[in-house]
Amino acid sequence: MAVFSSITHLGSNPPLIGFVLRPTTVPRDTYKNIKETGVFTVNHIHSQIIEDAHHTSAKYPREVSEFSQTQLEEEYLDDFYAPYIKGAKIRMGCRFLNEYEIKENDTLLLVSEIEHIYISDTNIQQEDGWLSLSNADTVTINGLDGYAKTELLERFSYARPKTK
Numbered sequence: 323m324a325v326f327s328s329i330t331h332l333g334s335n336p337p338l339i340g341f342v343l344r345p346t347t348v349p350r351d352t353y354k355n356i357k358e359t360g361v362f363t364v365n366h367i368h369s370q371i372i373e374d375a376h377h378t379s380a381k382y383p384r385e386v387s388e389f390s391q392t393q394l395e396e397e398y399l400d401d402f403y404a405p406y407i408k409g410a411k412i413r414m415g416c417r418f419l420n421e422y423e424i425k426e427n428d429t430l431l432l433v434s435e436i437e438h439i440y441i442s443d444t445n446i447q448q449e450d451g452w453l454s455l456s457n458a459d460t461v462t463i464n465g466l467d468g469y470a471k472t473e474l475l476e477r478f479s480y481a482r483p484k485t486k
């Protein structure tokens with residue numbers, strides 16, 4: 323388990339996400355686990371768990387699970403091999419598809435498909451399918467050590483040329 327802030331949407335059909343992995347010149351347990359099992363989960367951090375979530379970025383030896391070093395608990399859903407974080411409000415089960423080397427700085431872009439999505443509360447998903455991350459209390463990451471609340475300012479209709 324570790325914090326990743328570089329996770330980004332890559333496309334909707336098929337539903338793809340990507341994230342950037344730091345150079346694999348030192349052991350990267352997350353990378354090794356993903357390559358060995360082919361799966362991982364993405365769990366949104368909410369304000370109540372920021373301290374433990376941040377602690378998961380500490381360099382523990384491979385045989386030490388970050389679950390054993392924090393109050394965060396594992397939960398297995400629908401026979402998916404990778405554990406989710408119990409109580410996280412938005413969770414995704416993902417399957418690794420491919421990796422691309424970013425030669426300029428020796429990092430990797432990992433591309434994965436979202437196979438499962440779990441949303442905990444009824445007030446998170448709106449009628450049109452859109453998820454309110456503020457209602458989910460999902461935090462955003464500022465730099466490498468700051469965690470902030472999100473506040474929705476506005477939603478807009480699909481932008482069309484010359485139409486306000």
Ligand SMILES: Cc1cc2nc3c(=O)[nH]c(=O)nc-3n(C[C@H](O)[C@H](O)[C@H](O)COP(=O)(O)O)c2cc1C
Pocket residue numbers: 323324325326327328329341342343344349350351352353376378379380381463465466467468
């Ligand atoms: C706020 C924050 C964001 C991070 N984002 C990333 C990231 O996008 N990619 C990455 O490779 N590491 C990122 N890290 C570092 C990993 O969490 C850290 O290297 C962790 O130990 C990875 O686990 P592993 O080395 O066992 O694979 C981030 C750390 C913090 C605190």
